[in-house]
Amino acid sequence: MSERKTIPPATAPEAPGSAPALPEEALRIAAGYAFAGPALDLGALVWGGECRADAQIRVPLSMLNRHGLVAGATGTGKTKTLQLIAEQLSAQGVPVFLADIKGDLSGISAPGEPGPRVEARARDVHQQWRATGFPAEFYALGGIGQGIPVRATVTSFGPLLLSKVLGLNQTQEQSLQLIFHYADTKGLELIDLKDLRAVVAFLTSDEGKQELKSIGGLSTATAGVILRSLTAFEAQGTSGFFGEPEFDTAELLRTTEDGRGVVSVLELAAVQDRPTLFSTFLMWLLADLFHDLPEVGDIDRPGLVFFLDEAHLLFDDASKAFLDSITQTVRLIRSKGVGVFFVTQTPKDVPGEVLAQLGNRVQHALRAFTPDDQKALKATVKTFPDSPYDLEEVLTGLGIGEAVVTVLSERGAPTPVAVTRLRAPESLMGPVPEAELERAVRASAAYGRYAQAVDRESAYERLAERPAGAKGPDEMRAATRAPKDAGGRREPREGHEEREGREERDSLVEQVAGSGVFKSLARSLGTQIGREITRSLFGTARRRRR
DSSP: OOOOOEEOOOOOOOSSSSGGGSOHHHHHHHHTTOOSSOEEEEEEEEETTEEEEEEEEEEEGGGGGGOEEEEOOTTSSHHHHHHHHHHHHHHTTOOEEEEESSSOOGGGGSBOOOOHHHHHHHHHHTOOEEOOOOOEEEEEETTOSSSEEEOBOHHHHOHHHHHHHHTOOHHHHHHHHHHHHHHHHHTOOOOSHHHHHHHHHHHTSTTTHHHHHHHOSOOHHHHHHHHHHHHHHHHTTOGGGBOBSOOOGGGGGOBOTTSOBOEEEEEOGGGTTOHHHHHHHHHHHHHHHHHHSOOOOSOSSOSEEEEESSTHHHHTTOOHHHHHHHHHHHHHHGGGTEEEEEEESOGGGSOHHHHTTOOEEEEOOOOOSSHHHHHHHHHHHHTSOOOSSOHHHHHHHOOTTEEEEEOBOTTSOBOOOEEEEEOOOSBOSSOOOHHHHHHHHHHSHHHHHHSSOBOOSOHHHHHHTOOTTOOSHHHHHHHTSOOBOTTSOBOOOOOHHHHHHHHHHHHHHHHHTTSHHHHHHHHHHHHHTTOOOOBOTTSOBOOOOO
């Protein structure tokens, strides 16, 4: 790592660049960002083609749970903007979640490297730049790539999100919801994909025809389509994403002993060829947080800020139910102290109902090379408040690391539109070496909780081991009960299979008590007792933390 270095801000100019010498319109803009409470420093105002360092552009910390949008064409600096905001949130004690699509955000854990460009930017915006690394944890979906494995059970993932991943149409999505309901009511745990495949296969078999009829509204043909979709999905090597130990999203809410927020980086470079999968998994993480967090109302700082990169992938070909669920989640999760920032190329990538809830905007440069580009540019300009700038001209002329900014003031009102030269991140702008990343992953306490996958008895095993002639889970349970004695009482008989299962479970609990596996098992046992699964906005299974 490079030696830490501090770059002091340049001496404030007397004139003509000092704030008192600003034109009236520029002074009005600068006044709109003079907040009394804690705030993050984004950069300095650009007016008349010059950077006016005395006019600092900021965003109130208390408004970061009002959500936001970071947009711009490829190569305009969106990733560095995420890094800049994430660093300051961590320093203020706010945990952050980052989706790392390109694999270049791991550098947030290491001090940055000073150089001529960093020094020039620091002088331009009056930034006291100091090379600093921030506390970070690194995760990977299903353990594909470098990171602590993140898995979800199929039951927890739910039918709406899974339908999105499988590419099902609306009718098939509704049918999948019926299948999940059947599994819930029959006590068939859907831990991994083979569990769901086993339930669908059973319902389409001769033995399961009567069970299929009892569901109502589910045709054999539709069930067959779902089964084929599951098989094709598994053939893509996706089975590792579903299973146990299931990731506890409370891991994302941690702070360090010195009070800094932990930056959780989900490494997605290894699965970037499966964008629908990883974008939907991000939504599962958010939905799971929504289940568990309490209502907090208006607070002085968010409990977590969540960045959804490549946000357009969430909305492409999404069903109405899925879009409605996203809209409701974004609307309601604010009151639980979570801020969500969507990161994409243009605001038109985000549905209007969602865009209307994003109070903080950082818009990098847009291109206007084609008629479609020009249409997107005009649409973007219309999403901003009235401004003294010619935004069509400004947005096509912004340099790298410059953006058009408007945020919510401490009163909740939009600030004036400000063309901003952004500060330089203080952490490493690029990935850390692979060997260093691997050491960090294995040194994490969370690695021991999630590294080893566990495959315990669930729907697949129960349906595979049902007694001959049993036509469904109800008959299977009845057939495996202990016989009654002469007095009509059940004999406490334990068969070979039950004994093996008990011994296996006892051994498992002894080995992993207190781990992520144990938490998954405890949640599952709670599900079996009474089948009190309720499903939320996304149809994900709600469960209490243990």
